[in-house]
Amino acid sequence: MKRFSVLLTVLLAGSLLFSHMALRAQEAEANYNEAKVPRYTLPEALVCLDGSAVADSQQWFARRRPEILKLFRDQVYGHAPGRPEDVSYRVVESGEAFDGLAVRKQVEIKLRQGGKKLSVGLLLYIPTERGKTGAPAILGLNFAGNHTLSDDPAIILNTNWMRPRKDSGIVDNRATEAARGTSSSRWPLETILRRGYAVASAYYGDIDPDFDDGFRNGVHALFDKRGGGGQRAADAWGSIGTWAWGLSRIMDYLETDSDIDHARVAVLGHSRLGKTSLWAGAQDQRFAMVISNNSGCGGAALSRRAFGETVARINESFPHWFCENFRQYDGRENSLPVDQHLLLSLIAPRPVYVASAEDDRWADPRGEFLALKNADPVYFLLSGDTLAAAAMPQVNQPVIGRMSYHLRSGGHDVTAYDWDKYLQWADRYIGRR
Numbered sequence: 001m002k003r004f005s006v007l008l009t010v011l012l013a014g015s016l017l018f019s020h021m022a023l024r025a026q027e028a029e030a031n032y033n034e035a036k037v038p039r040y041t042l043p044e045a046l047v048c049l050d051g052s053a054v055a056d057s058q059q060w061f062a063r064r065r066p067e068i069l070k071l072f073r074d075q076v077y078g079h080a081p082g083r084p085e086d087v088s089y090r091v092v093e094s095g096e097a098f099d100g101l102a103v104r105k106q107v108e109i110k111l112r113q114g115g116k117k118l119s120v121g122l123l124l125y126i127p128t129e130r131g132k133t134g135a136p137a138i139l140g141l142n143f144a145g146n147h148t149l150s151d152d153p154a155i156i157l158n159t160n161w162m163r164p165r166k167d168s169g170i171v172d173n174r175a176t177e178a179a180r181g182t183s184s185s186r187w188p189l190e191t192i193l194r195r196g197y198a199v200a201s202a203y204y205g206d207i208d209p210d211f212d213d214g215f216r217n218g219v220h221a222l223f224d225k226r227g228g229g230g231q232r233a234a235d236a237w238g239s240i241g242t243w244a245w246g247l248s249r250i251m252d253y254l255e256t257d258s259d260i261d262h263a264r265v266a267v268l269g270h271s272r273l274g275k276t277s278l279w280a281g282a283q284d285q286r287f288a289m290v291i292s293n294n295s296g297c298g299g300a301a302l303s304r305r306a307f308g309e310t311v312a313r314i315n316e317s318f319p320h321w322f323c324e325n326f327r328q329y330d331g332r333e334n335s336l337p338v339d340q341h342l343l344l345s346l347i348a349p350r351p352v353y354v355a356s357a358e359d360d361r362w363a364d365p366r367g368e369f370l371a372l373k374n375a376d377p378v379y380f381l382l383s384g385d386t387l388a389a390a391a392m393p394q395v396n397q398p399v400i401g402r403m404s405y406h407l408r409s410g411g412h413d414v415t416a417y418d419w420d421k422y423l424q425w426a427d428r429y430i431g432r433r
């Protein structure tokens with residue numbers, strides 16, 4: 001048994017290394033030439049499938065919004081189930097953190113369905129100084145375990161499978177003491193706490209491990225129904241759908257925690273987790289604000305531009321992220337009934353922040369800006385606000401408002417610059433009271 005699991009680990013690590021190398025090769029040969037972006041027409045946000053125009057917010061919420069949501073579920077991310085049959089919460093650890101600046105709480109969220117169960121480990125830091133309704137919070141999944149957010153030794157080491165990281169050797173697929181704090185540059189906890197926000201985070205692999213196993217592990221095991229011949233439905237959820245669903249399950253918990261003001265929770269994510277935060281925010285209107293950090297293809301970037309990563313490439317490299325139907329649009333982006341401006345429109349009128357990085361061409365910064373700009377009609381209809389920039393702003397010239405955008409200098413990452421802007425923006429809408 002042990003030998004078998006070692007063999008499995010080596011095979012998995014080998015195949016991940018191989019796919020990593022294949023991905024780098026794809027990045028090198030992608031289109032980065034504006035002149036070669038195909039001609040396209042975006043689907044109209046305010047025209048229903050039957051051709052009727054949306055004239056007011058009532059029609060948007062009653063007709064067009066559900067229609068667009070269904071298209072994304074049917075064709076892109078797949079359908080997610082509702083809450084599981086049984087849920088329980090247990091505070092497994094708590095204590096003072098950062099010299100009294102915050103309280104740390106670690107909560108086990110146990111989900112049960114059809115005789116199977118899944119545990120998600122939530123890490124919470126809550127500012128000691130908070131108002132009567134509880135602290136506003138920023139919620140985001142993490143890539144490598146809660147223990148990588150900080151070197152706080154009380155953070156429980158995750159025992160689930162970890163995605164091997166470029167910087168830590170290929171078979172590092174278990175959490176180690178050495179990994180403590182290794183993602184701390186992406187999570188400036190003390191800065192966030194000092195500004196009055198709680199931080200809530202969980203390891204995305206607790207919800208669904210990020211590799212293609214035929215949708216058998218993670219939360220898929222609890223819910224997936226196979227038809228004849230073991231086939232999944234073409235609109236069954238992929239991993240992005242599961243991670244977004246997991247964010248909603250964490251929100252269910254936050255609603256029960258009086259230390260948190262659940263009406264003031266922003267959901268944030270980077271890269272594939274940025275795609276996830278957008279999809280979570282689009283579906284679940286309990287999220288007061290949504291942040292997409294360098295989310296790219298399948299996130300904030302327009303698919304029709306086929307700039308950098310394309311639909312065909314993402315489906316080939318990550319066959320487990322989207323639903324099967326999404327593959328129909330490989331190389332056929334123009335026949336997609338949606339594009340990502342409509343995903344951003346689903347968040348309206350709640351504040352949304354799309355952030356790009358100058359050297360992150362794979363994620364198509366211009367495509368991210370254009371998707372946001374093309375969500376203007378819906379934001380205008382519902383709130384009177386639009387993105388306060390007619391053209392793409394210069395590097396490091398953020399545009400901050402209900403619809404926010406910045407293009408940071410540097411590469412694919414979450415940096416102090418990004419956080420500084422997110423917190424400024426959050427202060428306007430959900431900040432200290």
Ligand code: GCU
Pocket residue numbers: 270271272273294295296297309314317362
């Ligand atoms: C790859 C992938 C992107 C994704 C990114 C990440 O680069 O092609 O779509 O956003 O990984 O999640 O880091």
